Amino acid sequence: QVQLVQSGAEVKKPGASVKVSCKASGYTFNKYTVHWVRQAPGQRLEWMGGINTGHGDTKYSPKFQGRVTISRDTFATTVHMELSSLTSEDTAVYYCTRKLTGAEWYFDLWGRGTLVTVSS
Amino acid sequence: SFVLTQPPSVSVAPGQTARISCGGDNIGSKSVHWYQQQPGQAPLLVVYDENDRPSGIPERFSGTNSGNTATLTISRVEAGDEADYYCQVWDDSSDLYVFGTGTTVTVL
Numbered sequence: 001q002v003q004l005v006q007s008g009a010e011v012k013k014p015g016a017s018v019k020v021s022c023k024a025s026g027y028t029f030n031k032y033t034v035h036w037v038r039q040a041p042g043q044r045l046e047w048m049g050g051i052n053t054g055h056g057d058t059k060y061s062p063k064f065q066g067r068v069t070i071s072r073d074t075f076a077t078t079v080h081m082e083l084s085s086l087t088s089e090d091t092a093v094y095y096c097t098r099k100l101t102g103a104e105w106y107f108d109l110w111g112r113g114t115l116v117t118v119s120s
Numbered sequence: 121s122f123v124l125t126q127p128p129s130v131s132v133a134p135g136q137t138a139r140i141s142c143g144g145d146n147i148g149s150k151s152v153h154w155y156q157q158q159p160g161q162a163p164l165l166v167v168y169d170e171n172d173r174p175s176g177i178p179e180r181f182s183g184t185n186s187g188n189t190a191t192l193t194i195s196r197v198e199a200g201d202e203a204d205y206y207c208q209v210w211d212d213s214s215d216l217y218v219f220g221t222g223t224t225v226t227v228l
Binding site: 035037044045047050059061097105107110111112113 | 121151153155157161162163164165168169174206208209210215216217218219220221222
């Protein structure tokens with residue numbers, strides 16, 4: 001079954017870091033890039049960054065540059081997203097999603113989301 | 121950065137047609153994609169590359185794109201179409217993915 005399975009909900013204190021994982025299955029891992037999109041309560045979708053699962057190259061939104069790290073484990077077909085220096089404004093659902101490597105620019109498969117709550 | 125603007129809400133009666141706009145500077149020169157998000161669920165791609173549909177998406181969903189406005193059209197609206205809809209483009213000048221502000225479709 002083609003799917004992206006994300007890790008469970010997290011509760012973090014301000015200033016901490018969070019690491020969310022996304023396991024891909026049912027398709028050839030390195031044929032798709034994997035991206036992270038977040039959605040704060042009642043807000044729009046917001047692209048954070050992505051990784052070429054073949055080469056490991058990453059691209060981050062300027063908004064998160066310096067605070068987010070996306071990595072992959074090709075043997076485990078898993079992508080990780082780590083966000084540091086958390087504040088209450090980082091409380092959101094974080095989705096992983098995939099995009100066909102190459103000249104396609106849409107996301108055709110999504111994980112179910114991971115709720116990250118930042119609270120003292 | 122590139123900005124995509126959508127109306128906050130659209131209301132439509134069952135069986136009628138819903139049209140959701142997505143405005144952006146010369147968006148007609150870009151490929152536009154649309155996602156449906158039901159409450160509490162992950163987004164679902166419903167239209168890509170202006171007017172193509174993934175497998176399993178009804179023909180009732182279609183799109184157009186010209187000038188400064190892209191439009192998602194939902195024909196013969198059903199109660200199950202009630203959701204938030206987002207447009208999305210890849211901005212080649214910045215190499216960033218951009219989502220619209222989102223539109224809530226309410227079926228009366």
